[in-house]
Amino acid sequence: MTQTVIWTVAILAVLGFLLALILFWVARRFKVEEDPRIDEVEKVMPGANCGGCGFAGCRAFADSAVKAANMDNHYCPVGGDEVMQKVASILGFTVTAKAPQVAVVRCNGSCANRPVVNDYDGAASCRVKAALYSGDTLCSFGCLGCGDCVAACQFGALSMDPETGLPVVDAQKCTACGACVKACPRHIIELRNEGPRGMREVVRCVNKDKGPVARKACAAACIGCGLCMKTCQHGAITVADNLAYIDYTKCKLCRECEAVCPTGAIHGVNFPRELDKEAVKKRIADRKNKEAANG
Amino acid sequence: MEYFLIIISAIFVNNILLAQFLGICPFLGVSGKLSTATGMSGAVCFVITLATVVTYLLNQYLLVPLGLTFLQTISFILVIAALVQMVEIILKKISPSLYQALGIFLPLITTNCAVLGVAITVVTKDFSFGGAAPHMLNLGQATVYAVATSLGYGLAMILFAGLREHLAGCDVPKAFKGLPIALITVGIMALAFLGFSGIV
Amino acid sequence: MDNKKYIVSPSPHIHADISTTSVMRDVIIALSPAAVVAILVYGWAELLVLLVSIVSCVLLEWAVTRWMMKRPSTVGDLSAVVTGLLLALNLPSAIPLWIVFIGAVVAICVAKLPFGGIGQNVFNPAITGRVFLLVSFPAQMTNWTPTPGFVPVPDAVSGATPLSLLKEALKGGSTIPQFLASNDFSMSSLLWDIGASAGELSAGALLIGFIYLLIRRVVKPWIPLSILGTMALISVVFHTVNPDIYTGPVFNIMTGGTLLGAFFMATDYVTSPMNVWGGVIFGVGIGLIDMMIRYFGAYPEGMSFAILLMNCTVPLLNRWFHQKKYGRT
Amino acid sequence: MSKWHFVTDGFVKNNPTFVLVLGMCPTLATTTSAINGLEMGLATMFVLILSNIVISLIAPKVPDKVRIPVYITVIATFVTVLQLLMQAYTPAAYETLGLFIPLIVVNCIVLGRAEGFANKHGVGESALDGIGVGLGFTASLTVIGLVREILGSGSAFGWKFISGDGILAFVMAPGAFLVLGFLMVLFNKYLAKK
Amino acid sequence: MMAAASTLKNMVLCLTLVCLICAAVVGVAYAVTKEPIDAAAQAKTTASIARVLPESDATPQEGSVRVGGTDYKYYKVDGAGYAIISTTSGFGGLLSLMVGVAEDGTVHNTTVLSHSETPGLGAKCTTDGNFISQFQGFNPAEKTLAVKKDGGDLDAITASTITSRAYALAVSNAVDVFHQLKQGGQDDE
Amino acid sequence: MGKVTFSRGGIHPRDCKYARECAIEELPLPKTVYVSMVQHLGAPAKPLVAPGDSVKVGQVIAEPGGFISAFIHSPVSGTVKGIAPRKNLAGDPVMHVEIAVEGDEWDPAIDRSGDLVTDIPDDKALILGRIKACGVVGLGGATFPTHVKLSPPPGKVADCLIINGSECEPFLTSDYRIMIERPKEVVVGAAIMQKVLDGCHCVIGIEENKPEAIAAIRAAVAELGYPDIRVQVLRKRYPQGGEKQLIDAVLHRQVGSGGLPIDVGAVVQNVTTSFAVYEAVQKNKPLISNILTVTGDKIPAKLQHNYLFRIGVPLSFVMEQAGGIPDTAAKIVSGGPMMGKAVSNLDATTVKGTAAVLYLSEAATRRQKESHCIRCGKCADACPMGLEPFLLNRLYKAADLEALEKNAAQDCIECGCCLYSCPAHIPLLDHIRQAKGQVMGVIRARAAAAKAAAEAKKQ
Ligand SMILES: Cc1cc2nc3c(=O)[nH]c(=O)nc-3n(C[C@H](O)[C@H](O)[C@H](O)COP(=O)(O)O)c2cc1C
Ligand SMILES: Cc1cc2nc3c(=O)[nH]c(=O)nc-3n(C[C@H](O)[C@H](O)[C@H](O)COP(=O)(O)O)c2cc1C
């Protein structure tokens, strides 16, 4: 009996000893060097593998970031500054903070605003539709309504509004990965700074037709009249090709443009109060008068 | 003839995955892609064969003479663990791409029931093929049994990986996505493999 | 000009007069001779089996797609009817109807809908149903006692298919000549296979249906031909070597589920390879496995198992075999 | 802070069968009846608790390269002890569960918990985790066994409620996979949401 | 918590140490359970013998005999008969029975020691009362030990002819062993 | 020689050539025409006139905008009103020259007589120059500038000119009418091109469902006695007229992926192109008119026409002249039912390549609801290029560009056989067209990168 116990102990001890020895030798003989920071960086990445950073996935990003000289070409929109800070600290870089962004739909051609003039019967895909023709309304710039952007968003931030037939962004879920921007064949979606408390001023139109043509196609179209540009005191608005555009880095959210737009193409979002157009108009008029008096 | 029957039996009739339920975790885990599945099958095949031979010798020439067969479990698993770790280290050096693909599953070969299961089965079970009297396998038969069993593992794995790659493109209802549909697929595969019953 | 909304779509602007439903309707038409013969020979019992099978398949598909998967129902495409029909033709007429229902549940709710429904299942639903029943209810599934039919038939063998009787005898150690001597039927009467599943009943009816499918270009002949060819080849070789224990080619092709399987079940689009050569390999595999089971396995015949097993290989065959492209070598 | 959740997590959030999907082999092989499932679950739990405790104790001192061999040795020790005890005191259960008792060594749950939990937590938490996961495993196996027994043999915990056979496929290999697959659907649908 | 470094010394030391301790634990466990295990095995054998042979006070005597090239283990119980262990190939693997043959050559009872038949089919050889009871008091001199399909007098388990056949063969072999033992015994005396 | 056809794929749609008996009529002139600057493959043409200019019929109004581009001539006489973007068929803005029609005064250099001129100039350069100056482009569908096609790149030799008279699409009858009304001109045109290509063989391929055309062309060939021109009867099968298929059918050669017919020694030209070449070379008449068929299903016979129309006439005018849009029309297609473009803008103008105005009824054209692919393989059987549309469709959805290229998405000729045959009504071609575009983009980018790399190396 004791003999059994002794043999047991002996065999297992020898076995353990031998195996440890062999393992150690093998480990030395077949050593592989790999930058351990790749794993570390990958660990802090969000792991969505969405490609929003321009790399083939989170690991590819990590792999490249570790080799990079600085962080200029590496930014993960999903993880945002928080993650980038962590990555930078692992790699010993500094990053400049980027303002959080969000996807913005620049078309307001709802069924009510834009009459449908033909009956599209092809594959339900904006890409296919855009390649075929200018669309089932007279606006050859606006949303085609087949929801390619919705399909492209892997964060569930987009959905088609059944009433307007237009996509809506859920700013809470949007990570600004930009997949929808790439998916939209009409270039309607744009990434913009989120703005203070999410407040933004947007021209919700991309129609570059001349005023009357645009107007005929869509009641909510920007007709390129330039009133907004003239009104804006901050030089945030430009009009090119009959279309106004608000530079979100310059916009001070005064909402004067919104008040003067004759077609209502300019929209303010997330403002706490509704715009009192008349009051603003009056304010503008007063200012103009004063300027006229001074000048 | 007996070798032939061992092979048929181990691959088809008593398929290690579909009839014996050994090594299911990596089977479910790495079968998503055909290339990975093939690599994993190769690795498992190699480890099973090696482990079976080593443990067979260990049992035959050490444990049995000393009357220590109760040490089978513990000593076998030690040998297997060391073997797998060796394979892992070597693979990392020789084929980093395969190593990448197999990821966490290489260490899991250690905890793959198939390896220990075959090693234990071979030294504890009587076999009888083609009307021969029940007997323990000799070293040659044990080796053939191990190779054939792991080929059966590879066969089921590769077929399953093919099916799963196909399923990835299917519009599987949400609740069934992933493992449930994979399990149902294996279930029907196991059903099909029952057709071989009675052949050996 | 006017305000009419004209249709706009990419080309082409016309479509062949064909749909999933029309294809399935053709299969149903092709199977009806066999079903009619079965009803005539096995009477009300067979009719009930057919009805229960088809109705359960259709209702289950409807209910599950609508209420559980919350998708538009697909019963309109008639594929559930085909499944029900083929399942029924694979069962003995004397089978209890609740077992038929279980078969339908397996076919539709296990083999078809969890995979996403029509076109996406990897295993042939009817065969999955039948194999499940074969494994689960060995006694009932091998009780081939003929139920009273509407037309008198000669030579009714009772209780078991000639195949299973033969298998029993061979397993028990006797030879084919001994078997024939001890039973009062001849080899040729075995071919007029009365104690068999409804679908196995009449080679003629099945052949007519298959020819119809060929003419309507619903199926191509490569898969059935390679199955039957392989079986014939193997039988010839084995039968020549030892006629005492290995049956010959005509027997193997005419008995059991061979024809039904080769013509109608191995050709299911969804669960067979897309490419001609893939299909040939698929067929050869089925023939091989069926003969292996017939000669060496526990079951008297293995068409269902063989098809189900080869179903597993379809994704790989589709991956390996591709159509020859224009202008490329 | 209550540590009770280490135990309850094992049932739903960390359910070894339906969430972690580990230890599939015994799950499928030994669940031909509710009792068998229960026995297997308890046997596994025994090893799980003890190895969790011991590994949480020794983890800090184990060099990385021999970590797995060491853990496995510890687990194998408890399995061998279990084998001996079962042979001595519950020989019938030992026979039904057969090969799958020694295979507890390689049950991914045991090593998985050792690697994933015990070597990062204290003794007490590890023990509780062992209990929780062990109970979760036992519960899952018993449920699977029960379903298969009811469908396959027409009985529950050995009590037969129909005469004759059940649907035999459910006691065979295919039934194991199918039942697990469908139960997983139900689990995901009704429990995992929380 | 940081693991100790993977130096040769640490690795070898750690693994050896763990093995040592574990071995000790296992060894002790073995020592402690050896007796109960033997007792359990003994109990099982005794129980099996008690099932297959008429009640008797005599202690079974273990023996082994070679019949037709196969070794059979048996227990002789004085005054009751022989309990013979007989193994054949069933459907799924080996089927091992203990067959009790009374002194008069009739089968007293049988019990399955181990099998790997299909649950629900062949596995019923352990539970199917109708099947098992056929062997109780079976007199091989009067009836044939084979299933009806093979021209014998036994009803097979439903849909499990192969298992039933193997069972019958095992019993029949045991009877042969009994006769051999009887002859041998007479020779001895 | 018996009937020949291409070696794989293809479909057999119903013929529907309802307008086959309608003789070619001349379409009256509208008040205004709009001449598009994009009437050919390649770069848009550059206008040479200014508003207020007055122009004669046949006067050059735009010059080629690049190597692959063509001259455009005024189809009418009158005053240029404006040069401005105008929506084309698809509603996209394209530069048009608007001309108010005044009378019908032709450029005097044009021979307007109906006499047949059979003497072919000897000078190859002269012929090519005339073809180019007359703005002849292929009228078989792609509107590829003909003079470019007739000038094989150095090192490549054409050994067979194939004149494409298959007109395999249902409904269309314009090529058919040309063949039976002007067979001799077509044959002379062929002989001219034969000469340009250094006297190679010439085969005129015509599908078997046009026996009259076969007879007429055969008679013309026999009568005119040009060497080495023969008529080849083709079996009826769509897309017999696709040049890759036609070359396969006639010469048993297959053009490699990404290759051109000239790579296998073939040049393919449509019969109406041949007619246009005749008019350009022998009559100095620029390509300012073409034949179009107005037809459709479920429409009265009186709405069916074959018109000789002046390019630049709005479609709405054509339809008005033809008797108005029938009530049964649910879709209006410019071109055939397989390859034509659906018209979303009825005011779009005709261009050189316009071949038909086709009215399709709701029942004939409405796409049925898409269901799941049943893997019947009918699409793959139908594909004349040997592609596997079901697979391409799946790969497109998975956005697997690499696999798409491996499975030759770029080889698709957009014939539509796959979509036509699919019992599950999957919009295969809609997706494959996208896939093809994406793969072509990748291939082009790769080629450009390779070229840049090679150049960088040189320096
Ligand atoms: C999965 C499976 C398991 C089986 N298991 C057994 C078994 O355990 N015992 C047995 O005798 N036959 C078994 N069989 C064989 C069949 O039931 C066979 O038909 C039967 O043994 C002979 O038929 P009969 O007994 O009805 O005459 C099995 C068959 C299959 C497919
Ligand atoms: C699918 C398909 C079908 C075609 N069918 C015809 C046809 O019927 N007749 C024809 O002349 N060209 C047809 N073409 C165009 C030819 O491929 C080729 O471009 C033309 O014959 C060249 O002559 P061209 O340059 O004179 O137009 C078809 C092209 C495709 C892709």
Ligand SMILES: Cc1cc2nc3c(=O)[nH]c(=O)nc-3n(C[C@H](O)[C@H](O)[C@H](O)COP(=O)(O)O)c2cc1C
């Ligand atoms: C970019 C490009 C270059 C081409 N170059 C030639 C050429 O050099 N020679 C030639 O015979 N055809 C040339 N082709 C014409 C094509 O072979 C083909 O006839 C034309 O695209 C119309 O074919 P389809 O109607 O079948 O589409 C060219 C076409 C393209 C798009």
Ligand SMILES: Cc1cc2nc3c(=O)[nH]c(=O)nc-3n(C[C@H](O)[C@H](O)[C@H](O)CO)c2cc1C
């Ligand atoms: C030629 C042909 C054969 C078919 N064979 C079967 C069959 O064997 N079993 C079955 O369930 N359905 C069959 N179907 C119907 C249908 O394709 C099948 O249910 C699909 O697997 C459902 O996705 C067949 C259909 C066709 C067109």
Ligand code: SF4
């Ligand atoms: S809405 Fe657009 S940018 Fe925002 S997460 Fe979705 S795809 Fe990305």
Ligand code: SF4
């Ligand atoms: S925004 Fe762009 S992608 Fe989205 S539905 Fe409109 S057109 Fe399509």
Ligand code: SF4
């Ligand atoms: S459209 Fe393209 S893929 Fe479809 S049949 Fe034609 S060539 Fe093939």
Ligand code: SF4
């Ligand atoms: S024709 Fe349609 S249903 Fe058939 S394989 Fe092609 S895509 Fe699928």
Ligand code: FES
């Ligand atoms: S329990 Fe995980 S592989 Fe067996």
